[in-house]
Amino acid sequence: MENFDFYAPTKMLFGKGKAVCLPEEMRPFGNRVLMVYGGGSIKKNGIYDTVCGILKDSGFQFWELGGVTPNPKIETVRAGIAMAREHQADMILAVGGGSTVDCGKVIAAGYFYEGDAWDVVKDPSLIAGALPVFTVLTMAATGSEMNPTAVITNQAVHEKQGVHSSHLYPRASVLDPTYLYTLPAIQTAAGVADIMSHIFEGYFKKTEDAYVQDKFSEGILKTCIKWGPVALTEPENYSARANIMWAASMALNGLCGCGKEGKWSCHAIQHQLGAYYDITHGVGLAVITPAWMRYILSENTVGKFVDYAINVWGFPRQPDEFALANMGIDATEQFFVDCGLPVTLSELGIDDSLFEVMAKAAVPYAQLDTQAYVPLHEQDVVNIYRACL
Structure with a gap:
């Protein structure tokens, strides 16, 4: 295990009706709030x-x-910075999913920066600093409610870029599982895939x-496999929503990836698609x-895929390690289909x-040729894209 620092300072307000606790966390920072949210x-x-009523009743x-x-989009971030400055905001309140939280974080950071966001x-x-960020989460996926990372897209230059800074940790986040009840099924499913991918990126390391x-x-992956389908068939199942919501936060707050070296592969490849x-x-x-799993499966990686097939999917051990590894990979793909x-x-x-163009950008983006679990060069990334057609 490598040396590491683990720091997760966000206060998590978890459970039904916990939004009423938010003003107590926000009040020490002032009373002028820029509330950021999505499409309606x-x-x-x-x-x-509910949130507006809580803010009004608390004097914000x-x-x-x-x-x-x-x-x-970076254009939305720029608009948010301008609005926050115009109203001399004391803090940012992001109400939504990971995209909204990410946007709020970069608005908070750009507030004190004189150049372009x-x-x-x-x-x-x-x-060098950021406005305090608070969140009310409405989707379980990115873990942005408990980590110092944001991802922003600049369509003008075809770049989707992650930014990481200790200044971007939310101060407090409200996680009310009932806020997930009305999510469209595709967003629930995509969220589960995102959670699992965050785990894969740390699990498959050298x-x-x-x-x-x-x-x-492995426990978080099994949680997704158990409760994801329940959330899809029973959208108002509190246990399913609660377990998936907490799994999302735990998947990307540093807990699972600390002490393990190497860069992420699938996210770098997907960011170019985005x-x-x-x-x-x-x-x-x-x-x-x-x-990606099938592409990197080899004598060097088969042992880890065997662990995955046995410990996550419950397949019995067998002499043919490659057959067992592929059973785990096939089960993963079938789970997404289901x-x-x-x-x-x-x-x-x-x-x-655009495969060649995207591959050319993906490799340096995450140093895939030197820092990935299995080093990937441009042609490797192109081959993975082609395997996805």
């Missing part, structure tokens, strides 16, 4: 009215920035003796992940015309 679903399901002044889209996305060392982290990871085709992140990961997710790029209307 929170107005249909009542969450908007607040202004609204709506319209945050999946794969949040894209600068801090490209170079997080420029982030470090071999991080036993505790791997057991955490930069050009604006597809849902979890959907893209559901397509990429099984193809959840209603596409598993080919063709289903998303994507052809091979």
Whole structure:
């Protein structure tokens, strides 16, 4: 196990009705709030009215920035920074899923930066501080409610870029599982795929003796496999929503990946798809992940895939390790299919015309040729894309 620092300072307010506790956490920072949210679903399901009512009753002044889209755009961040400065906001309240939280985080960081907001996305060392960020989560997927990372898209230059800074940790996050009841099935399924991918990226690493982290990871994967289908068939099953919601936070708060070296592969490959085709992140990961697994399966990696097949999917050990490894991979792909997710790029209307362009960007983006679990060069990434058609 490698040396590591584990730091997860976000206060998690978990459970039904916990949004009423938010003002107590926010009040020490002032009373002027920029509330950031997405396309309007929170107005249909009542969450908007609940949050606004809590803010009004607690004496907060607040202004609204709506319209945050999946794969949040740098233009929205810029608009949010301008609005926050105009109203001298004391803090950001992001009400929504990971895209909304990510947008809110970069607004918070860009507030104190005099240049263009894209600068801090490209170079997080420029982030010297940020407005306090609070979140009310309405989707379980990215873990952004408990980590210092955001992902922003700049369509003008076809880049989807992750930014990481200790200044981006939310101060407190409300996780009310009932807020997930009205999610469309595809968003629930994509969220589960995203959670699982976060675990895969840390689970499949070169470090071999991080036993505790791997057991955490296997447990979270089994949670997704158990409760994801229940959430899809019984949208108002509290146990399903609660377990998936907490799994999302635990998957990407550093707990499962600490002490394990190496860069992420599938996210780097998928981010290029998102930069050009604006597809849902979890959907893209559901397509990429099984193809990547099959591509990197070798004598060097088969042992880890055997562990995965046995400990996560429950397959009995057998002499043919490669057959067992492929059973685990096939089960992963079938799980995504059963959840209603596409598993080919063709289903998303994507052809091979940009594979070389995307591969050229993906490799340096995450140092895939030197830092990945299995090093990948441009042709390798192209081959993975082709295997997804």
